[in-house]
Amino acid sequence: MLSIQERGRPGYEEALRALSRRGDEDLARVEPDVRAILDAVRARGDEAVLEYAERFDGRRPEPLVWDEDTWLREARTADPEVREALAAAGERIRRYHEHQREQGFRYEDEGVELGQRIRPVAAVAVYAPGGKARYPSTVLMTAIPATVAGVERIVLITPNPTAEILAAAEVAGVTEVVDAGGAQAIGAVAYGTESISRVDKVVGPGNIYVACAKRLVFGVVDIDSIAGPSEILVIADEGADPEIVAADLLSQAEHDEAAYPLLITLSRAHADAVNAALERQLQSLPRRAIAEQAVRNNGYCFVAHDLDEAGRAATLLAAEHLSLSVADPESLLTRVGAAGAIFLGYHTPEAAGDYAAGPSHVLPTGGAVRFASPLGVYDFVVRSSLIRYSRAALTAQADLLEQLARLEGLEAHARAVSLRRLKPH
Numbered sequence: 365m366l367s368i369q370e371r372g373r374p375g376y377e378e379a380l381r382a383l384s385r386r387g388d389e390d391l392a393r394v395e396p397d398v399r400a401i402l403d404a405v406r407a408r409g410d411e412a413v414l415e416y417a418e419r420f421d422g423r424r425p426e427p428l429v430w431d432e433d434t435w436l437r438e439a440r441t442a443d444p445e446v447r448e449a450l451a452a453a454g455e456r457i458r459r460y461h462e463h464q465r466e467q468g469f470r471y472e473d474e475g476v477e478l479g480q481r482i483r484p485v486a487a488v489a490v491y492a493p494g495g496k497a498r499y500p501s502t503v504l505m506t507a508i509p510a511t512v513a514g515v516e517r518i519v520l521i522t523p524n525p526t527a528e529i530l531a532a533a534e535v536a537g538v539t540e541v542v543d544a545g546g547a548q549a550i551g552a553v554a555y556g557t558e559s560i561s562r563v564d565k566v567v568g569p570g571n572i573y574v575a576c577a578k579r580l581v582f583g584v585v586d587i588d589s590i591a592g593p594s595e596i597l598v599i600a601d602e603g604a605d606p607e608i609v610a611a612d613l614l615s616q617a618e619h620d621e622a623a624y625p626l627l628i629t630l631s632r633a634h635a636d637a638v639n640a641a642l643e644r645q646l647q648s649l650p651r652r653a654i655a656e657q658a659v660r661n662n663g664y665c666f667v668a669h670d671l672d673e674a675g676r677a678a679t680l681l682a683a684e685h686l687s688l689s690v691a692d693p694e695s696l697l698t699r700v701g702a703a704g705a706i707f708l709g710y711h712t713p714e715a716a717g718d719y720a721a722g723p724s725h726v727l728p729t730g731g732a733v734r735f736a737s738p739l740g741v742y743d744f745v746v747r748s749s750l751i752r753y754s755r756a757a758l759t760a761q762a763d764l765l766e767q768l769a770r771l772e773g774l775e776a777h778a779r780a781v782s783l784r785r786l787k788p789h
Contacts, residue, residue: 365639365659366613366627370667379664384680386624387592387730391576398547398576405551410558416548421523425543429559430525435541439530447531453720454504454535460722461512464741470750475757479750484514485586487561488744489553490538491568494523494545497619500532505724506568506739507536513744519563521549545570547577554581567739569726588739592729593662595624596714597683597703599674599696602634604689604710610641612687615715617658618651625658626681627665628674635665675699682731685714704733758784 369376404412410428418424430438440447470479490506492499503520510518520538522529523545533541542560544552550570556562566578567588578587596616600609613625629635642659646652668674671690678686679701686703688696693708700706704727705717718725726739753761762785769777 366663366665401547402551406555430541442527442531477752481748485564487517487563488565489519489563492522503532510744511537513741547573550577593622594619596685597626598687599628601690606637606641617655621657623658624662702734
């Protein structure tokens with residue numbers, strides 16, 4: 365079960381430091397293969413995508429790009445209750461992201477008009493994995509913020525899409541569906557093929573090959589982040605029910621054998637109670653083999669003894685999901701720095717954030733929340749600076765501009781100012 369590390373005893377700080385570097389995933393081991401896939405897609409387009417699909421997935425998708433009538437018709441074969449649930453979740457996600465809309469601005473400073481223009485990117489691709497499990501929720505969580513931002517072309521890339529995935533795509537405002545996955549799908553939307561027009565940005569989680577492909581195409585297109593295994597950190601005081609804490613930990617452990625279920629408690633007795641609850645719940649978990657491996661390989665409990673230390677440890681771990689399962693979560697929140705999505709109080713399950721609370725569940729992993737944010741509307745817009753000088757404003761600043769240009773040895777810069785000052789209009 366969870367490896368227990370107690371503050372003040374050997375191994376505690378070492379385990380914290382090691383886990384704080386969990387994001388140093390070795391993409392180098394798959395990079396040669398991924399480069400070969402991307403090069404092939406860039407050179408041979410659709411045919412390369414189809415060949416890799418046949419090699420890795422055992423199927424040659426026909427068609428590669430679904431026409432709108434076909435995929436919408438398939439979406440509407442999903443169970444009506446499923447469609448209703450997706451629509452309800454989608455509405456909540458949309459309402460949350462409406463609050464993230466940004467406005468441009470203009471103002472005048474000493475005769476110079478300055479401002480910022482904000483516009484949506486023209487085209488994005490959202491990736492939905494098709495491996496160990498299907499996640500219609502990921503389609504909602506990636507495409508809806510893009511829709512709210514005003515993106516006109518939203519391409520869903522996913523292998524062998526199901527009716528449920530397509531139903532989520534309809535709810536989310538997807539405009540195109542590409543039946544492809546893996547590094548070859550990332551290459552297709554980044555470079556473009558005969559049937560797939562290139563996009564401006566690629567978002568969404570995937571396996572190590574997808575993550576490596578996203579990193580390699582960055583610069584040709586923008587990306588959201590390099591996603592690693594899912595992770596949850598629960599801080600639990602003595603009032604937290606061990607059975608509920610265990611369920612929260614398993615809710616992420618069941619995603620992937622490489623997931624990180626992490627716990628901080630205030631006493632060894634509580635840590636032992638959670639471990640016992642984990643053992644009991646694993647017995648009846650349908651995805652037991654996956655969850656058990658995650659718990660045994662990557663599961664840790666840190667016995668912090670007080671909330672100040674819990675906050676310090678949580679900041680160091682910088683978790684994707686942070687559950688503050690304590691009596692006064694607002695007070696503890698002030699002691700925690702980096703975290704992705706934060707769940708406050710005993711009655712707030714991380715699962716709510718995965719499905720219908722509102723914020724996107726696409727979050728930085730591996731400690732990247734130290735410098736990165738959850739996926740949002742701001743990821744699908746670009747900003748332009750606006751600058752306008754009147755003749756009087758340029759005259760007033762000319763000496764300063766010319767001085768700074770010549771300080772850097774850039775005479776043409778200085779002349780671009782001085783010539784304007786000398787001209788009569």
